[in-house]
Amino acid sequence: MLRTAILRVARTTPQRAARIAVSYRPTVSTYVRYNTTAPPKTPEELAKKAALKERDALQKDWDAKILSYEELLPKTQNPTADAFLIDVREPDEVAQGMIPSAVNIPLTVLPESLHLTPQAFKEKFGFDKPRHDQEVTFYCRSGKRSTTASDVAKRNGYKNILNYTGSWLDWTERQNPKPTSA
Numbered sequence: 001m002l003r004t005a006i007l008r009v010a011r012t013t014p015q016r017a018a019r020i021a022v023s024y025r026p027t028v029s030t031y032v033r034y035n036t037t038a039p040p041k042t043p044e045e046l047a048k049k050a051a052l053k054e055r056d057a058l059q060k061d062w063d064a065k066i067l068s069y070e071e072l073l074p075k076t077q078n079p080t081a082d083a084f085l086i087d088v089r090e091p092d093e094v095a096q097g098m099i100p101s102a103v104n105i106p107l108t109v110l111p112e113s114l115h116l117t118p119q120a121f122k123e124k125f126g127f128d129k130p131r132h133d134q135e136v137t138f139y140c141r142s143g144k145r146s147t148t149a150s151d152v153a154k155r156n157g158y159k160n161i162l163n164y165t166g167s168w169l170d171w172t173e174r175q176n177p178k179p180t181s182a
Contacts, residue, residue: 063163064138064147064150064151064154064161064162064163065161065162065163066162066163066164066165067137067162067163067164067165068166069164069166069170069171069174072085072099072137072164072171075101075137076099076100076101076102077100079101082134082135083134083135083136083137084103084130084134084135084136084137085099085101085102085103085137085139086102086103086104086105086130086136086137086138086139086149087099087102087103087104087105087139087140087168088104088105088106088107088110088138088139088140088145088146088148088149089104089106089107089140089141089145089168090106090107090108091104091106093141093168096168097168097172099139099168099171102139103125103127104125105125107140107145107148107149107152110149110152110153111152111156113125114152114153114156114158115156116129130158132157132158132159133159133160134160135160135162136153136158136160136161136162137161137162137163137164138150138153138161138162138163138164139163139164139166139167139168139171140167140168141167141168141169142167142168142169143163143164143165143166143167146163146164146165146167147163147165150162150163
């Protein structure tokens with residue numbers, strides 16, 4: 001009887017193993033994506049393609065050029081009409097002081113402000129709205145908000161953006177060095 005049971009199991013095991021192997025066979029699916037190389041045919045399609053390309057360029061990751069204290073100092077001593085130094089701190093922080101020749105646009109209102117008309121912008125802030133091709137340098141207290149402001153300006157079409165990441169803390173430390181005790 002034991003012998004019969006062993007023979008029966010031995011005969012059916014390969015069949016069971018084959019059924020299991022067949023049912024668990026991995027499936028491999030291949031997906032091929034074909035990109036068309038044919039150019040768009042209508043002017044509307046061309047315009048849409050150009051708009052999408054421009055939007056993608058504005059939304060890609062990037063970093064504004066970072067200014068050092070030594071690069072910013074001459075800009076504050078001899079300001080020009082084609083360059084803006086914008087402090088993005090809140091008004092209560094600005095009360096502590098500002099870098100010479102800087103103007104204040106708090107980060108909390110910067111996105112809406114960049115959408116204002118030039119006349120409305122001047123009425124609100126008291127100076128001309130920067131053009132998209134003008135040099136715009138942002139700073140804040142420690143460099144975090146100025147980086148955000150640079151990104152906001154970039155996404156609103158500004159091209160010549162600089163970021164003074166040392167910001168107000170670095171400026172005050174270098175302008176008023178503490179005497180070293182010897």
